Amino acid sequence: MAKKSSVERNSKRRRMAAKFGSRRERLKEIASDRDLPAEDRFAARLKLAELPRNSSTVRIRNRCEVTGRPRGFYRKLKMSRISLRELASQGLIPGMIKSSW
Numbered sequence: 001m002a003k004k005s006s007v008e009r010n011s012k013r014r015r016m017a018a019k020f021g022s023r024r025e026r027l028k029e030i031a032s033d034r035d036l037p038a039e040d041r042f043a044a045r046l047k048l049a050e051l052p053r054n055s056s057t058v059r060i061r062n063r064c065e066v067t068g069r070p071r072g073f074y075r076k077l078k079m080s081r082i083s084l085r086e087l088a089s090q091g092l093i094p095g096m097i098k099s100s101w
Contacts, residue, residue, distance in 0.1 A: 002068030010061050013054045020055035024048065 030036065030044035053059065062073045064080035072081035079087075088096040 002063065002070065004068075006070075007063060007068040010063055013060050016052060016055040017057045017060060020051055021057070024051060024055060027051075 027044045027048040031041050031048060033041065061070050062075065062078075063070050064073060064083050065078045066083040066087075067080060069080040069082065073079070074081065074084060077084060084093070085098065087093050089098045091097075
């Protein structure tokens with residue numbers, strides 16, 4: 001099990017990314033629009049820099065929903081490889097069985 005503080009920090013980042021997502025997108029569009037004057041684009045970049053760092057989506061780490069493990073993560077199942085194997089062995093995932101020979 002991952003540290004609770006790491007899991008909570010990541011969930012805080014998810015909330016902040018959802019909260020500031022539209023504002024961040026709008027500022028990025030303004031900053032990258034070549035038709036606007038340079039002053040407006042620069043002002044948009046400054047406003048973008050004032051937003052909290054944790055509101056950026058690239059700072060979000062994919063973590064297992066069961067254990068919070070950050071590595072060996074399957075996006076489709078939102079689960080780590082270890083949790084996936086344990087649940088499959090117990091027969092809790094439909095259509096999946098552990099191969100053994």
